[in-house]
Amino acid sequence: MVKNSRQSTLLAPSLLAGNHGALAASADSVSALGLKWLHVDIMDGHFVPNLSFGPATVAALRQAGNKLFFDTHLMLSEPQHYIEAFAKAGSNLISVHIEPDYDHRGILAKIRQLGCQCGIVLNPGTPADAVEHLLDQVDLVLVMTVQPGFGGQSFQPQMLAKIAQLNDWRQQSGHTWRLEVDGGIDLQHAKECFDAGADTFVAGTAFFKAPDRADFARCIEQFAI
Numbered sequence: 001m002v003k004n005s006r007q008s009t010l011l012a013p014s015l016l017a018g019n020h021g022a023l024a025a026s027a028d029s030v031s032a033l034g035l036k037w038l039h040v041d042i043m044d045g046h047f048v049p050n051l052s053f054g055p056a057t058v059a060a061l062r063q064a065g066n067k068l069f070f071d072t073h074l075m076l077s078e079p080q081h082y083i084e085a086f087a088k089a090g091s092n093l094i095s096v097h098i099e100p101d102y103d104h105r106g107i108l109a110k111i112r113q114l115g116c117q118c119g120i121v122l123n124p125g126t127p128a129d130a131v132e133h134l135l136d137q138v139d140l141v142l143v144m145t146v147q148p149g150f151g152g153q154s155f156q157p158q159m160l161a162k163i164a165q166l167n168d169w170r171q172q173s174g175h176t177w178r179l180e181v182d183g184g185i186d187l188q189h190a191k192e193c194f195d196a197g198a199d200t201f202v203a204g205t206a207f208f209k210a211p212d213r214a215d216f217a218r219c220i221e222q223f224a225i
């Protein structure tokens with residue numbers, strides 16, 4: 001069957017696995033390969049047990065002249081308070097988790113009003129049904145393939161069924177949101193996720209530690225329907 005609501009394959013390297021003492025250089029090394037997206041993980045030490053970057057970091061990367069599409073993954077208990085700051089800082093897409101209790105519809109709409117694309121994220125323990133009512137309102141659905149909070153964890157293969165379920169709904173509805181996967185993504189797991197319907201691949205450790213990053217990127221972006 002031709003999967004025609006699926007988007008072109010994209011790699012989004014995760015800055016979390018870059019050099020935290022030289023983030024602008026890490027981001028520049030991604031653009032130098034001709035890649036278009038950069039995944040930026042924002043953690044609050046509450047929704048996830050770790051801290052990472054804030055809006056000032058995103059603004060500084062943008063001010064340093066980086067033109068990458070900033071795919072900003074907010075792992076925050078109260079994302080509603082930070083949307084505006086990340087939009088102003090230069091994020092292109094802002095994703096928020098479904099699990100915390102806030103006005104999901106309102107926040108997704110606000111992200112768009114601020115001129116960004118919007119995404120909804122599911123933790124490994126959250127079923128696809130939890131986001132079904134929001135699928136007419138998003139530009140991206142992010143399926144976490146590890147428990148969020150840290151890079152370098154092992155891919156959870158049980159997530160493939162959730163990816164396939166979301167892809168089926170996308171085909172049936174004709175929606176064109178991207179289906180992104182994040183956590184433990186190397187070439188093998190990326191291919192499994194691609195076969196299940198994913199089109200957008202976050203890779204931190206596997207990308208930044210690859211012996212040949214250009215080759216890693218080529219291998220991912222060559223996946224074709």
Ligand code: DX5
Nearest residue numbers: 014148149151152184204205
């Ligand atoms: C985990 C983050 C991921 C992380 C992925 O909480 O959301 O984006 O950077 O790192 P790897 O690819 O090393 O699992």
Ligand code: ZN
Nearest residue numbers: 041073182202
């Ligand atoms: Zn992430």
